[in-house]
Amino acid sequence: MPDGAYNYAYLDEQTKRMIRRAILKAVAVPGYQVPFGGREMPLPYGWGTGGIQVTAAIIGQDDTLKVIDQGADDTTNAVSIRRFFARVADVATTTRTEEATVIQTRHRVPETPLKDGQILVFQVPIPEPLRMLEPRETETRTLHALTEYGVMQVSLYESIARHGRIAKTYNYPVLVNGRYMMSPSPIPKFDNPKLDNNPALQLYGAGREKRIYAVPPYTSVKSLDFEDHPFEIETWTECCALCDSKESFLDEMIVDDAGKRMFVCSDTDYCQERQQQHRPEKT
Amino acid sequence: MYVAVKGGETAIANSLDLVADKRRGSRDLAELTLEQIDQQLGLAVDRVMTEGSCYDRALAALAIKQARGDLVEAIFLLRAYRTTLPRFGDTQPLDTTQMVAERRISSTFKDVPGGQVLGPTYDYTHRLLDFSLAAAGERPEAPTAPVDAGQALPRVGDILEREGMLEPPPAQDGDASQDITRTPLVLPADRPVRLQNLARGDEGFLLALGYSTQRGYGNNHPFVGEIRYGQVPVAFAPEELGFEIEIAEIDVTECDMVNQFAGAHNIPPQFTRGYGLAFGHAERKAMAMALVDRALRAGELSENATSPAQDEEFVLSHSDSVEASGFVQHLKLPHYVDFQSELVVVRTLRAEVEERNRQTVLDQAAE
Amino acid sequence: MTALAAGFDDSSHDSQRVFRAVLDAFSHPGRILAIPAKVEAPGALSIAATAFLLTLVDRETPLWLAPDLDSAEVRDFVRFHTGAPIAPVTAAAAFALITPARQPMLDGFAIGSDPYPDRSATLVIEVPALRGGPNRTLRGPGIDGSIIAGIAGLADSFWSEWAANRALFPCGVDVVFAAGSELLALPRSIAVQC
Numbered sequence: 001m002p003d004g005a006y007n008y009a010y011l012d013e014q015t016k017r018m019i020r021r022a023i024l025k026a027v028a029v030p031g032y033q034v035p036f037g038g039r040e041m042p043l044p045y046g047w048g049t050g051g052i053q054v055t056a057a058i059i060g061q062d063d064t065l066k067v068i069d070q071g072a073d074d075t076t077n078a079v080s081i082r083r084f085f086a087r088v089a090d091v092a093t094t095t096r097t098e099e100a101t102v103i104q105t106r107h108r109v110p111e112t113p114l115k116d117g118q119i120l121v122f123q124v125p126i127p128e129p130l131r132m133l134e135p136r137e138t139e140t141r142t143l144h145a146l147t148e149y150g151v152m153q154v155s156l157y158e159s160i161a162r163h164g165r166i167a168k169t170y171n172y173p174v175l176v177n178g179r180y181m182m183s184p185s186p187i188p189k190f191d192n193p194k195l196d197n198n199p200a201l202q203l204y205g206a207g208r209e210k211r212i213y214a215v216p217p218y219t220s221v222k223s224l225d226f227e228d229h230p231f232e233i234e235t236w237t238e239c240c241a242l243c244d245s246k247e248s249f250l251d252e253m254i255v256d257d258a259g260k261r262m263f264v265c266s267d268t269d270y271c272q273e274r275q276q277q278h279r280p281e282k283t
Numbered sequence: 284m285y286v287a288v289k290g291g292e293t294a295i296a297n298s299l300d301l302v303a304d305k306r307r308g309s310r311d312l313a314e315l316t317l318e319q320i321d322q323q324l325g326l327a328v329d330r331v332m333t334e335g336s337c338y339d340r341a342l343a344a345l346a347i348k349q350a351r352g353d354l355v356e357a358i359f360l361l362r363a364y365r366t367t368l369p370r371f372g373d374t375q376p377l378d379t380t381q382m383v384a385e386r387r388i389s390s391t392f393k394d395v396p397g398g399q400v401l402g403p404t405y406d407y408t409h410r411l412l413d414f415s416l417a418a419a420g421e422r423p424e425a426p427t428a429p430v431d432a433g434q435a436l437p438r439v440g441d442i443l444e445r446e447g448m449l450e451p452p453p454a455q456d457g458d459a460s461q462d463i464t465r466t467p468l469v470l471p472a473d474r475p476v477r478l479q480n481l482a483r484g485d486e487g488f489l490l491a492l493g494y495s496t497q498r499g500y501g502n503n504h505p506f507v508g509e510i511r512y513g514q515v516p517v518a519f520a521p522e523e524l525g526f527e528i529e530i531a532e533i534d535v536t537e538c539d540m541v542n543q544f545a546g547a548h549n550i551p552p553q554f555t556r557g558y559g560l561a562f563g564h565a566e567r568k569a570m571a572m573a574l575v576d577r578a579l580r581a582g583e584l585s586e587n588a589t590s591p592a593q594d595e596e597f598v599l600s601h602s603d604s605v606e607a608s609g610f611v612q613h614l615k616l617p618h619y620v621d622f623q624s625e626l627v628v629v630r631t632l633r634a635e636v637e638e639r640n641r642q643t644v645l646d647q648a649a650e
Numbered sequence: 651m652t653a654l655a656a657g658f659d660d661s662s663h664d665s666q667r668v669f670r671a672v673l674d675a676f677s678h679p680g681r682i683l684a685i686p687a688k689v690e691a692p693g694a695l696s697i698a699a700t701a702f703l704l705t706l707v708d709r710e711t712p713l714w715l716a717p718d719l720d721s722a723e724v725r726d727f728v729r730f731h732t733g734a735p736i737a738p739v740t741a742a743a744a745f746a747l748i749t750p751a752r753q754p755m756l757d758g759f760a761i762g763s764d765p766y767p768d769r770s771a772t773l774v775i776e777v778p779a780l781r782g783g784p785n786r787t788l789r790g791p792g793i794d795g796s797i798i799a800g801i802a803g804l805a806d807s808f809w810s811e812w813a814a815n816r817a818l819f820p821c822g823v824d825v826v827f828a829a830g831s832e833l834l835a836l837p838r839s840i841a842v843q844c
Contacts, residue, residue: 045609169624
């Protein structure tokens, strides 16, 4: 490792043990936010320090790491975090979802289905799903203890009353294993169904707020809704301009001064895989 | 062309080069040394050590140099180094009565045992730019009287306390060493935890909160019982040795704030304490900390807690500059996906409103 | 005093690999995982329990030792390699090392509270084998439908204790069974059918 002043994967071993213990409790109580002694990381709070701490505590030389931000491997923050781990953890990196053993993500779940044995690490800004409805930790902790989630139901119902639909589009609250209400992090609600009964382990790290939570593999994750207003995801009339996908989450891009739009897959790996399948490489 | 999110790797590498270049500035000028920063920007070093929770002047100076003088950034650099250091144990509590004080004042008594020692302070300078500093040239050293290092300096508060006028200091808690940099904040917090949080807290944030108490948002009628600045020994008792050894001498600023208190159900009227401590020379920080510490004791003293400075959860959750700076600045990160989701739903809602309006017009036309 | 058993060859990388095995076990209750590191076990401890301790306990986590596993050798090993304080009573333990000889097995350990269910003990239970015992059907988070576990050496009463523990959810203890160099986890969320 080039930076001899720091331990393997940056964190000292005592800190890793503390985070590892928190992760095990998080897995044992799915969706419950475990407080942990979050440390300063060499990247700023709000830029993925929770995810980075979780990744640093689990990663090893046998791993292959993929890092995405907004679904893409080549966005600046994804590049920065991938370089950080290549530097401090001497770990192989990849952009291919199916090759990765650990995937750290901000704001997306890959389109390619995950497998048993993979770990998806989410970067979480505000872990408390009720925070914008109740700013006090002392209050929200009690609400979780009592499974008292009426305040969220009321909020969603008000949205229906005002807009005719639930207008919440990302960070859409879910109920895990029928017990804990959980923030899925600011993924678009398009990705919520992928969290349910997923064969991969999902770990969520909130660095500034010092919370870790988890969804074990094959665990029920239900997006909140009402019988007369069932949960639904975003749809596009367009398809991806690069790979023709009609199933993936599309980013909208403004391509000229006249405001002309183009839609492409947010998940760059998925898009490239499809492009290669459709147009075999010329030799 | 599909270029908006491409080329991240090269762009970042170039940006890193550029910021390193900016830091160096003009090559026509000599590079700052860490010793120069330590000696000539000493108060910046003090602040970085305090809020960085790491007493090391050379590392703090390095952080300031690397951050181009941005102290919040420097605090962040030092914290991110500190957090990786292994722990050997806890030192004994500092005994500030053993301080070799360079400065020590009380605003509650005209004279106090040990005397008022003005020491180095900007308090009585005229804030006129001193253009002689812009020119080269040395100034002669200031004469100082020899310091009596052997004399213990009693606290002003102790004198009031003997009379029963001031509440006694909190009982020595055998297990007061819960380290907030190792364990997460649990609310409600006890006073040792609050004090640690405030000691690391952003000076500007604490200053504004302390100020707000003086303007009526949770007033606690403060007097500066005492401010002292100087060197104190740090002692450590390794388990295998079984006795204390002195491992360092550090500079600290301590503020004992004395506050009026009307009394409560079973406490007679008396003065109460607010406490501030900072590394190096940092009176503004220590005083602000003491004001906020006292304000946060509202619950314990059965006072009405209605103001921001008295709101423990609000204060403790927002005092840390490294957390605050990071989260505010994370808004610079891409949010394409969330924004896209919002675009989709806002368009849908707008289309529905337009459709309803069109229908209304048609209905009205049909009537 | 006997010579102290060796810890990990490479504590950073060995403990990372062992942790991933433990995490895998917690994420897939009922699945048997092999310890991917070499370690010498002190006293009556198994390799799996020893590796678990080296990976997860330290001076911040009081460890309770059941009398039948407690020995000067084990204590010296724990003190030297992990620094964990030995918990004087079960209620003070973050981790505990027990065998089925303890009856009732799960009694007296911290179960957390409704606001803080994470403040609960994790028990490592030494058993003779993770296979070949009476079959039980496990269901819950981490399990695709159901899985059969045949842990040996447990009295039937353990499973009624487990049902009571499960009923405390989200409170309750979490269990890791250790035998030889293998382990199997049973987090509190798992329902077991006889």
